[in-house]
Amino acid sequence: MKKYIVLIFVVLLVCQLFAGRYAGDFMVIGSGVKALSMGGAYTAVADEGTAIYWNASGIAQIRDNEAFAMRAFLYNGLAAYDNFSYVHALPNGVTIGANWTRLSIEDIPIYSEKHLVGTNIDQRSAYAELQLTAIPDGKFKSTDDLYQFAFAKHIHQDLDLGWFLFVLPIDYYLGINFKYIKRQMFDFSGDGTGFDVSFLFKTELGTLLDQDWMGIIATGINMQDIAGTNITWDTQSRHQDEILMNTKFGIAYTQPLKKYESDLTVSYDKDFVYDKIDHFGFEYDYKKKVQFRTGYYDGNFSAGVGLTFKRFDLGYAFVTNNLGNTNRVGLGFKL
Numbered sequence: 001m002k003k004y005i006v007l008i009f010v011v012l013l014v015c016q017l018f019a020g021r022y023a024g025d026f027m028v029i030g031s032g033v034k035a036l037s038m039g040g041a042y043t044a045v046a047d048e049g050t051a052i053y054w055n056a057s058g059i060a061q062i063r064d065n066e067a068f069a070m071r072a073f074l075y076n077g078l079a080a081y082d083n084f085s086y087v088h089a090l091p092n093g094v095t096i097g098a099n100w101t102r103l104s105i106e107d108i109p110i111y112s113e114k115h116l117v118g119t120n121i122d123q124r125s126a127y128a129e130l131q132l133t134a135i136p137d138g139k140f141k142s143t144d145d146l147y148q149f150a151f152a153k154h155i156h157q158d159l160d161l162g163w164f165l166f167v168l169p170i171d172y173y174l175g176i177n178f179k180y181i182k183r184q185m186f187d188f189s190g191d192g193t194g195f196d197v198s199f200l201f202k203t204e205l206g207t208l209l210d211q212d213w214m215g216i217i218a219t220g221i222n223m224q225d226i227a228g229t230n231i232t233w234d235t236q237s238r239h240q241d242e243i244l245m246n247t248k249f250g251i252a253y254t255q256p257l258k259k260y261e262s263d264l265t266v267s268y269d270k271d272f273v274y275d276k277i278d279h280f281g282f283e284y285d286y287k288k289k290v291q292f293r294t295g296y297y298d299g300n301f302s303a304g305v306g307l308t309f310k311r312f313d314l315g316y317a318f319v320t321n322n323l324g325n326t327n328r329v330g331l332g333f334k335l
Contacts (some may be wrong), residue, residue, distance in 0.1 A: 026103045026144040027181075030054070031083045033070055033330035037304025037317035038281030039295020041267040043250025044220035045281070046200060048313075048332065049085035052099035052150045055222045055248070057175030057198040059087045059095045060152035068313075070330035075323040079105045083330070093154035101146040109136030110186075145182040150175060168207055173200035181243075183231060194229030194243065198222040205253070215255040215263075222248040246273035252281075262286045269297075293317075304328075311335075 032050030035042035042051070046058020049068040070083040080103075087097035115132055124130045152175035159168040177196040183189065199221045206214035229243040252267035262285060269279035279297040286292075291306035304317035313332035319325065 027053075027101070027146055029074070029081060029103065031070075031085070031099060031101050032068065033304060033315035033317045033328045034283075034291075034293065034306065036319050036328060037293040037295060037302050037315070038267060038283060039269075039279045039297045039300075039302050041250060041252075041269040041279040041281030041295055041297070043222055043248045043269050044200065044218040044252035045250070045265065045267055046220060049087045049097060050083065050099065052085055052087070052097050052148050052177060053101070055175065055198045055200060055220045055250070056097075056148075056150035056177035056196060057152050057173040057200045057222075058220065059097045059150060060093060060154040060173045060175065061200075062087050062095055063089045065089060065335040066332055067335065068330060068332040070328060072326055072328040074103075074326050075321070078324070079103055081328075093156075095152045095154075097150045097152075099146075099148040099150070101148075103144045105142045107139045108142060110138040110140060112137040140186055141184075143182075143184045147180040147182075148177050149179075150177040152176075166207060166210075169204060171202040173202075175199070179229075181229070181231060188233055188235055190231040190233035190239075190241065192229050192231040192241075192243070194225045195227065196222060196224045197226050215253065218252045218254075220248075220250040220252075222250075224248065244273050246271055248272075250279075260286070 030036050030040055031053040032048070034048060035050060035054055038045070042054045046055040047061050049059065049062070049066055051058035065088050067086045068084065072081045073079070074081050082102045083100070085097060085099040087095055089095050119130050124132070152173060155172040155174070157170050157172065159170055161168060175198040177198065179194050179196070180191065181194070182191045200218060202216055202218040205217045206212050224246045225243050226245055228245065231241040231243065233239045233241075248269060248271055250267060250269040252265060254263055254265045256263055265283040265285070267281040271277045271279070277298045279295065281293070281295040283291055283293045289308050293304045293306070295302040300320045302317060302319040304315060306313060306315045311334040315330045315332070317328040319328065
């Protein structure tokens, strides 16, 4: 059965070379653990290193240098998915960061067409010695790499609404993310560059509505591959694959539960590429030490847990998928 799955996966990969418009779909899998355990509803949350992928402006919320690493096996172990990110806080509300994501598939069988030369289907059906053995002539590895370099800036403003009203604190986060994509298949490789522009806005809903018990509301926008991104292959024809621009919109609300020393976050995202997918996320954070998360998107469910101990953040996510459920484990460290 695994061989059949591998063959189907190879066909899909090859089809990408010709269809072109789905060349960047390996990036849709998403980086990190927290975001995926919340169903990918992370554009307006974006509060740890993997935000470089989801909403680069969000890394300006991070004022400690931190590193994160993750490994997952996808589709019943067919593919490996690795992710590493590092963010570095600078003065004046500036944060820079880098993110590396790789999807790799090992031991993909190769079947040479030389066995078909000089015969036709009728002859191969009639004579057993001419029939294919189903033994592969070799194997190869396919890799897709995404390198991202982000810059983000935090701006705080106290908006004076007049003496009849109040002063509303607003936090603006602006970000830009440069990316380099490298794909390797058979003896061919392709690469391309692109960039994303992102924004995040946060304010105190309690101040806005004059209700002290209320929390913080945030809105995020991430415009991915805004100037167009193409993957150019080193084939004789210099074939190009197009990565479609996607706009991710998100909104999140965090409600403090002071009685329980906890915070409750509810989030929603929408992707505007393809079929406009909706994402829903939920997190319960107890004393900034233990987090319980769940999410839903496009018929898939997710759940996860996070543990914070001193400078370490350990995260786990379980994500359902038609091709096979996935377990993700990640470790973050504040330097």
